[in-house]
Amino acid sequence: NAGVTQTPKFQVLKTGQSMTLQCAQDMNHEYMSWYRQDPGMGLRLIHYSVGAGITDQGEVPNGYNVSRSTTEDFPLRLLSAAPSQTSVYFCASSYIAGGYNEQFFGPGTRLTVL
Amino acid sequence: DQQVKQNSPSLSVQEGRISILNCDYTNSMFDYFLWYKKYPAEGPTFLISISSIKDKNEDGRFTVFLNKSAKHLSLHIVPSQPGDSAVYFCAGVNTDKLIFGTGTRLQVFP
Numbered sequence: 001n002a003g004v005t006q007t008p009k010f011q012v013l014k015t016g017q018s019m020t021l022q023c024a025q026d027m028n029h030e031y032m033s034w035y036r037q038d039p040g041m042g043l044r045l046i047h048y049s050v051g052a053g054i055t056d057q058g059e060v061p062n063g064y065n066v067s068r069s070t071t072e073d074f075p076l077r078l079l080s081a082a083p084s085q086t087s088v089y090f091c092a093s094s095y096i097a098g099g100y101n102e103q104f105f106g107p108g109t110r111l112t113v114l
Numbered sequence: 115d116q117q118v119k120q121n122s123p124s125l126s127v128q129e130g131r132i133s134i135l136n137c138d139y140t141n142s143m144f145d146y147f148l149w150y151k152k153y154p155a156e157g158p159t160f161l162i163s164i165s166s167i168k169d170k171n172e173d174g175r176f177t178v179f180l181n182k183s184a185k186h187l188s189l190h191i192v193p194s195q196p197g198d199s200a201v202y203f204c205a206g207v208n209t210d211k212l213i214f215g216t217g218t219r220l221q222v223f224p
Contacts, residue, residue, distance in 0.1 A: 045213065059213065
């Protein structure tokens with residue numbers, strides 16, 4: 001099992017550019033989520049999905065879109081990047097919804113927006 | 115609006131002693147709490163959890179205490195080891211959402 005994989009590991013964007021952060025898991029988990037980690041702010045939930053075809057907003061969803069067409073994949077889209085989106089992004093998955101059981105995190109994507 | 119707060123950004127403890135990491139929350143709808151550990155350049159990993167109907171859960175060197183009336187939980191690590199040096203996040207669960215605190219950096223020195 002590869003677990004949770006994220007690509008790319010690093011990315012630099014210019015303001016206004018768009019991109020997609022990829023996340024995949026091979027554990028057949030129903031629940032997937034995206035977090036961003038910023039200094040002094042901890043991990044903040046961006047979007048989450050309780051199963052294929054179902055997504056919902058977390059604490060800080062503005063500027064991000066998600067979709068869940070398969071159980072395995074949960075991409076995060078930045079439509080028009082802003083410097084405030086400079087952060088480290090983590091994708092996570094778990095067998096059941098929410099945090100009631102262990103969530104498995106990917107290694108992260110470090111994004112810089114100039 | 116920070117629903118989960120870790121007021122100590124850092125903690126330094128000598129090897130073999132007890133480490134106590136604290137966490138306060140404001141959302142009374144949280145019904146489950148977890149602690150995650152994070153090493154640099156890696157994703158967080160699950161450490162220990164506790165249901166809101168309990169006041170203590172133990173797993174080896176790690177014990178989590180929950181005081182619902184004070185909306186406070188703590189993680190005790192005994193004895194602390196240099197490999198425990200990491201950032202620790204507490205988190206509360208409300209329905210489908212896991213809400214994290216800001217983290218405490220623990221350094222265990224010889």
